[in-house]
Amino acid sequence: GFKRERFMDRALKSPAEMERRFALFPDAIEATADIAAACRFDLSEIRYQYPYEEVMAGRTAQEALAALTEEGAAAMFPGGVPPAYRKQIDHELRLIGELGYAPYFLTVNSIVAESRRRGILCQGRGSAANSCVCFLLGVTSIDPIKHELLFERFVSGERKEPPDIDVDFEHERREEIIQWIYETYGRHRSALTAVVTRYRTRGAVAEVGKVLGLPRDLTKMLTGLVWGWSVDGIPAERIAELNLNADDHRLRLTLDLAQQLIGTPRHLSQHPGGFVLTQERLDDLVPIEPARMEDRQIIEWDKDDIDVLKFMKVDVLGLGMLGCMNRAFNLLKDHKGIDVSMADLQDDDPAVYGMIQKADTLGVFQIE
DSSP states (O other), rough: GGGGHHHHSOOOOOOHHOOOHHHHTTHHHHHHHHHHHHOOOOGOOOOOOOOOOOOOTTHHHHHHHHHHHHHHHHHHOTTOOOOHHHHHHHHHHHHHHHHOOOOHHHHHHHHHHHHTTTOEEEEEEEEGGGGGHHHHTTOOOTTTTTTTGGGGGSOOOOOOOOOOOOEEGGGGGGHHHHHHHHHOOOOOTTEEEEEEEOOHHHHHHHHHHHHHHOHHHHHHHHHTTOOTOOOSSOHHHHHHTOOOOOHHHHHHHHHHHHHHHTOEEEEEEEEEEEEEEOOGGGGSSEEEEEEESSOOOOEEHHHHHHTTTTTTTTEEEHHHHHHHHHHHHEEEEHOOOOOOOOOGGSOOOOOHHHHHHHHTTTTTTTTT
């Protein structure tokens, strides 16, 4: 009980010490070794399966994706699909089918469709804009044929890496989509990815200084020497600039321990919007814990971990400018009768480029 906490006996014993203590019970020692030998696990044993998306009864995910793509093409080109688009569509669908990624595209399409049903402006970005399938589904608004974009930068048969479609949503209403995903897939099959926050120089010096009892003013002076997200520690010459005694034992110990602490995990936080979805129970594959934010849960692995294990991630991100743009679109429609969408903003605008050249880009997230 608690009375035993005061004794040093509460520590892991060496094998020799355990043999001495259990000298009368050698079978117990042997059984312990047998149990330890049986407790073996390798992450390669995990078998991840992406949720099966049945959006059209009687059709496979690949067939449904092809049908939805053809519907988008017919709506965009009522007079017939141009040869360049037809060739690219067939190429992309073939590669998506070979790699088994059709369910992933259907998931993203469902999320985007639900967003539009609710009147929430969203926009796919990143390498997904290189995909003609994403363009015809309405996930992205950039025409990859017109802009001569390379699909293999997004999905490649040589790399065989899971696709990663980042979709931005209006910041004020993104939580609606996050909760819709939880409701649709179930909390036993969906969770946000974690982010492992690690110590950098400033945080390491502050924490060690506090533990070793350095005066607060001194700790503040030391952390003030650190620029940005440095992970290089505090050089001796910077200490000399403050006229501090670099040979002081406590100061030297603080700097040495802080240097060792850099890169050590500090705590888990949640990814801005990276969802992991599974066909079976997610907690059979990875530990899950409640997030600090209400009605959210996260897995205890970060995006690098799930990349190694080939888990597919759906990114539901928030962007304040999309809310501003949606309000502008609505004002144009209500007061001037002009119906504009993201797809209508294709042509180069000299006035916009003129503003960029003058660095008049305050509030433009992708530039700043």
